[in-house]
Amino acid sequence: MSPLPRAILIDLDDTLLDDSGSVDRCWTEACSELASPAIDHAALRAAIRDHVTWWWSEVDRHRRGRLDLRAATSEIVIEIFRRRGYGDDATARAIANRYRDLREERATLFPGAVAALEHLRSQGVRLGMMTNGAGVAQRAKIERFGLAPYFDHIVIEGELGTGKPDRRVYDTLLSALSCEPADTWAIGDNLEFDVLAPMQLGIHGIWIDAEGKGCDGHTPDRIVAAFCDIVESRA
Secondary structure, rough: OOOOOOEEEEEEEEEOEEOOOOHHHHHHHHHHOOOOOOOOHHHHHHHHHHHHHHHHHOHHHHHHEEEOHHHHHHHHHHHHHHHOOOOOHHHHHHHHHHHHHHHHHHOOOOOHHHHHHHHHHHHOEEEEEEEOOOHHHHHHHHHOOOOHHHEEEEEEHHOOOOOOOOOHHHHHHHHHHOOOHHHEEEOOOOOHHHHHHHHHHOOOEEEEEOOOOOOOOOOEEEEEEEOOOOOOOOO
16 A cells, blocks of 8 residues: 555545535425425426536536526525416525525535544644635535644635636646645545546546446546545555
8 A cells, every 4th residue: 555645636526525415305394394295396396406416517506506506596496386386486596595405404524524634733733724616615525524634735616717627737736735736635525526637737636426327438546435545455
């Protein structure tokens, strides 16, 4: 096993935080609480799931949406309501906001994440966070879970003015951490943003494949099931 690197660039959502594990449950509850009993709630949830997949699949919408998640979610639900004649925009917007409230409430640190950060710090590894999204929203998560002290530098898309996979994100962190790509790892759950893009700069890429899906046509330098595996596998 190779030694730990000089620095590691770490994603936030679904890497350190379980941000999306409650998605289905949150949609179910938001729809059950606020959609009319006359609506087939199962059909509504299915329509939302399909539209969500389509909506986030386009690069420009993805970039716009992640900087204002509430607006994006409202846009998605309003479109479903209009297409299917389910009701007014106000109800759709209320469902979207309730869903986002539930998502925020239920975000939680993955088991072992903080212990892994503490171990890496104890070994002298410099840590940089790379996270897409709005500055206020991402800072709120970082503060809520007390993560800032573990990092030497934090790059948030809404604060930097650009996000992953723009190479300026990784270059900014390398400069701030005074590290070269060959001495650096990058780890996250998004294969393109957190792994393949930094690998193009010569950074060692580690993909978190929590569901064991595997990847076709792309080869990360390493695949793990969870962030803490980069420490635990060395025990």
